[in-house]
Amino acid sequence: MRKLFIIAIILFPPVVYANVVWPALYLEIRLFSWWAIGLGLLVEFFYVKWLFALSVKRSAIADLSANAASSIAGILLIPLAGIAWEFFPASIYQQAFDWGTFNPVTWVATFILGCFINAVIEGAVYKKWFAPHFRYKSREFLWLLVANAISVGAAYISFLIVPLKA
Template sequence: MISLNMVWPAIYVYDEIWRFWFLVFVTIIIETFTIMAMLKYSLKKAIIASVVGNLISGLVGTFVMMWAMLFWHLVADNFVPHATFDIINWVATYILMCLGSVFLEVLTIKLIFNDTIKKLFIPLLIGNLLTYGFIAYSMISNSREDDKEKRVEQIFYSPTPNNFILLDSTKLQIFTAKTEISYDENDNMVHTNYPLEVLFKKEKPENFQFELRLLGEEYSGGIESERKIIELDNLSDTIHVILEQKNPDPNKGWTAPIITDTIKFIKRTNK
């Protein structure tokens, strides 16, 4: 069963796309010249088409397709050997997210310049294929780096505060968070980012009433029923995490969430 308390491959792909947000400039340049060559647009018209299309694809398309992939998992997870994170689902995620984003991009350009979908699809697909191809390569490379691990150092962070009464009057307790630094045989760090694992216990584990996200980040990346993974670009002695809750107003809910607390995760010192 798919629920909002789980994670699925599209969340990781979405996060990776935003981690390499600057690729949009490369995509715009490539698409501009592709559109000029294949559609015979002027330079100005091609730039407008590429910029507008990539804004729609990046800001709307990837987000919509991330959630749309839940419908794929609702069916596919019943048939693939390793359920949600089976290799078939990973491949399907890249393909469907790419095609879905391109389709939204095509519809937008069609409305502006009144061209046919058939004519627009291939030129706009090329830039997106390069982006998703790079993201796939990046994630595969990170996976291979795991094989190089020879030593792992664990770092623990204590949350302050760690007990909360949520807006729905239920209790939440947050436990010590943990991240790891991996080293290869030459004692060099293997990874350049650090997944902070935050464990918690809530009174109603079946409900999706709060989210945790790094201070300064707009997107949280999904949460499980008893665990949250926060990707860190660097480590510090204190990590600030926002507790964001579902609005108790039934007419607003998650459309207007409320930030209620800032949690300080303080690094434990070894004694």
């Protein structure tokens, strides 16, 4: 694992990112703000308690575990999903409309990708350790998407409160 990390640093040094920015990078920063984390934990705690019928203590542990896993994996996956979006399909419609990276379609796609990535990772944690009956093709997963949409939505609302600075 350490070798893989060193190879990644060599291949993708932070200096490379200095002139390349896309919405997923901004979202990533806002998702790690204390209030977005707090809101996400609170909303998902009630979701876990209600949907999986766990005790308060077990719901809190499940919520913290799932969110820790999605945060750690999301550090890499959300920006990667954003850059993948930029290569395809964004490159097609951006050229057609003569738009740059920061356009409404990309912002909506980034929101959806952020919610989906978090929900998939959290769902895996719930299924493995807390709710073995959990299925991705179920109403439980849709509710998990809704819960994640609230926390990702909070990160988006922060762009209105504290706008990006150029």
